[in-house]
Amino acid sequence: MQRVVHVAVAAVMLGGAMTGSAVRAEAQLPTVQQVYDKYATAVGGRDAWAKVTGRTEKGTADITFAGLSGSYVRYIGAPNLMRMTINLGVLEIDQGFDGEKGWQQQGQGAQRMPPDQEKSxxxxxxxxxxxxxxxRFAKAEVQSKETFDGAEAYKLAVTTKGGAEQFEFFDVNSGLRIGSVVKSPAGAQQIIYRDYKEFEGKKLSTKVIQNQPQGDVIINISTVTFGAPDGAVFKAPAELR
Structure with missing residues (x-):
């Protein structure tokens, strides 16, 4: 009888210790705002980015599963305009978003993007x-500290105001965002951000790896120019207007 009592007490004490450890681990996690404040400082500060009205990125793209490489250009403009072209020689990929419509074409005419991609x-x-x-998120929380792409990172679960769910990963030491996992009806896509470099006092990832079921798409950015691109580059193809 005495032995049973001792075991029970030990179990209660162990449970209390484990609970205490869990509380301490949880208490060590920063708030969402603290994660983003460190991120903002790491990439040059909010004041520097507040002046940005757009940018142009140039570099190369590697379609690993097809064994193809080519030039990459992406334009971004206010408030949420985008145009990207990848010229692989045998094929040119063209994607864009004019603020209302998203499209993509790969040599067979422009196709409207699925609604979930447009919303994203x-x-x-x-x-x-x-x-x-x-x-800007409807909901965000710091879930855990874990390893992502070989680095210790804070994992944030966020829900956009449009209802999309995704995870964001921020390097514990540098504060930089090093990855995302975006959920969609087609499945989750992982994106890795590496090799941050400074352009005009602001830092951007210059190696973006999109993990896809058939293989990776790797974007290597060599130059970034800040300033609003010509609005004409964001116009949707004539057949979609």
Whole structure:
């Protein structure tokens, strides 16, 4: 009888210790605002980004599963405009969003993007310092600290105001965003952000890896120019207007 009592007490004490450890681990996690404040500082500060009205990125793209490489150009303009072209020689990929319509074409005429992709572009393509404000999400929480792409990272679960769910990963030490996992009806897509470099006092990832079922698409950015691109580059193809 005495032995049973001792075991029970030990179990209660162990449970209390485990609960205490869990509370301490949870208490060590920063708030969402603290994560984004560190991120903002790491990429140059909110004041520097607030002046940005658009940018032009140039570099190369590697379609690993097809063994193809080519030039990459992407234009971003206010409030959420985007145009991207990848010239692979045998094929040119053209994608864009004019603020209302998203399209993509790969040598067979322009096709309208699925509604979920259009919604995602409308919400995630932000100019200025908006991308550094967690208030743009309907819901956000720091879930855990875990390893992502070989680095210790804070994992944030966010829900956009349009209802899309995704995870964001921020390097514990540098504060930089190093990855995302975006959910969609077609499944989850993982994106890795590496090799941050400074352009005009602001930092951007210069190696973006999109993990896809058939293989990776790797974007390597060599130059970034800030300023609003010519509005004509964002016009949808004539057949979609």
């Amino acid at each position: 572009l409308a919400e995630n393509l932000q100019t200025g310092a908006t991308f550094l404000d967690p208030g």
